Amino acid sequence: MNPWRSVWNHNRGKVLTAAGLIILVFVAYARNPQIVEAVLASSLRQSIPLVLGAMCGLIGERSGIINIGIEGQMLLAAFVAFLVNVHTGSLLLATVAGVLVGALLGLFLAFMSVTLRIDQIIGGTVINMLAFGLTGYFYQVGLVTKGKFTPIAIPVLEKIPVLGAMFFRNPPLTYLTLLLIFVVQFLLFFTPWGLRTRAVGEHPRAADTVGIDVYKMRYMNVTLAGMLAGLAGAYLTLEAVGSFERAMTNGRGFVALAVMIFGRWNPILSWGAALLFGFATALQTQLQFMRAVQIPHQFIGMLPYLLTIVVLAGVGGRTRPPAAVGQPYVKE
């Protein structure tokens, strides 16, 4: 079946909600364009690491591997990208280093879950603790980055009202992520690799029978997916913040898993979910900034986490993860 069709059939409610939100944005824009543009641009920025993490998670789960180590992959990648930037001054090299670290930790997760058959949740926890420990050990106070990615406005397109400010005045890693969302969507649903990946995650025995190497697919996919988490880490230090702090990922790797579930293990839908999370954070920050509401900042800080719980509770029973997720595959 055409996957676009199936997205529509299963998600009418969400699509209609999104349409409603978009109309609301236009009404608000008519009243106060600057603030609306600021909130939307901030929503997109907040959504970037979440959608990258969610795609890392969903490629893994589509191949049958639960990845709760995304937080650690992001953190260590953010740190190494930061170090490379400090020592070489090159943003490009730093990004590549971050992506490679993500891939390396992905490979480590694959080794633990495929070869050693460690329970995948424990495996992810090992990665998180290792990343936390290593970044803490090697972190030195006082290091400063040599610059960060700056926005590149795309001529003509940036002039479009609302959308121009949101999509066409961004730094390079944001454009790259937007592109990747569609690339991963295409790869997963329209290529032989995608079909094999999904087969391995749904019914590895059947996939094995028709000649797909389950171990190889899982190793390859979890490693490739790790690159996305690595990119999210690089985004945090090189584009969003411009420096590194201990535990700076702040739970984004876990929130990304909720985004993945809310987005039904589908890249484009996950992006929609990530935007919703980003929008909630951006709106709250804006309200706080305008002093429209008087809430202690700690309660604002709780918001994405509360939203994650609500989302998980709301969709938990009604979504279906890939059938073989979490189970080690043993060849006969």
Added chain:
Amino acid sequence: MRSVILSVTAVLLALLIGAGILVLSGASPVAAYTALIHGAFGDAQAWQRTLEKATPLVFSGLAVAFAFKAGLFNIGAQGQLLVGAIIAAAVGFGVEGLPAWIHAPLALLAGAAAGAALAAVAGALKVYTGAHEVITTIMLNYIAINLTDYLADGPWKDTSPGNIVARTPHILDTAALPTWGPVPSGFILAVLLAAVIYWLLWKTTFGFEIRTVGQNRHAARYAGMRVARTVILTMVISGLFAGLGGAVETQGVVGRYQPGFNVGLGFEGITIALLAKTHPFGVIPAALLVGAMKAGSSQMQFVADVPKEIIDVIQALILFFIAAEFLLRRLLRLRAEAGEEQLVLSTGWGSGE
């Protein structure tokens, strides 16, 4: 016996790789480990430090291990410990005029109840909505961090002159837990609790239910056990232990709630629970080991100039080698013992079952 060999091997391998990292970063592992051991066991004061550090770890280790028995992964011990610590502090400084034999236990119970309440949320969400406890408990951790920061910097802030940091007032003397020689009374409480848990898990029907649910949820349901009730109760009891650990830390060591004083205690519970092979009596030596590393780490940093975060790396490596039983068994040529329980946490991921 074999599981002890496996655990000891895991610790030794982790220390070995930790030494490798030390060499790579230009430090001397011999100097670092010597300072670490000296700082943990060198004199009576060092012993007291080790026991103090180990006390909350026994509680959080028991919390995680107990939940493991029902196949639940309580990563939220950290958050439960924080709310336990701050509520115990609130009762400790806020309730006046009680004799010590009522005040101290009251504060302990309040802290335990707070931890249990937070864990109950995760248990109920799992049972009624299918939201997996790994994510919900982590989210609750962040919520607990924000909540306790708010309380310690807002309504419950220490307003004594000169104080500018976020912290609660010092607890009253009647709420403080005594230390006998080098042994904190909280440690004795922790050991007693381990015995109670052993009894609960292996000598009662409820314990049998918990273990059955952990081994095979479907079989438990088929046998007529109330799985939903068992899951929620297990989370509640697990949160109770974690909250109690926070309360003991407040009343026995720190004397007040101050953000940043309890960082990591809940996560270390995971390493400890697995190092103990989820057995309540194993938790005590495992917590002593991690407590000793924490107690000695300051001296290591001071004497050998090694950042104390290296012990976080070593702990992660311990966790890895413990989990990689497959690898260790091959290395040591050990076979699995008959009737050994397998720890499976990834069932029910993303859905109710």
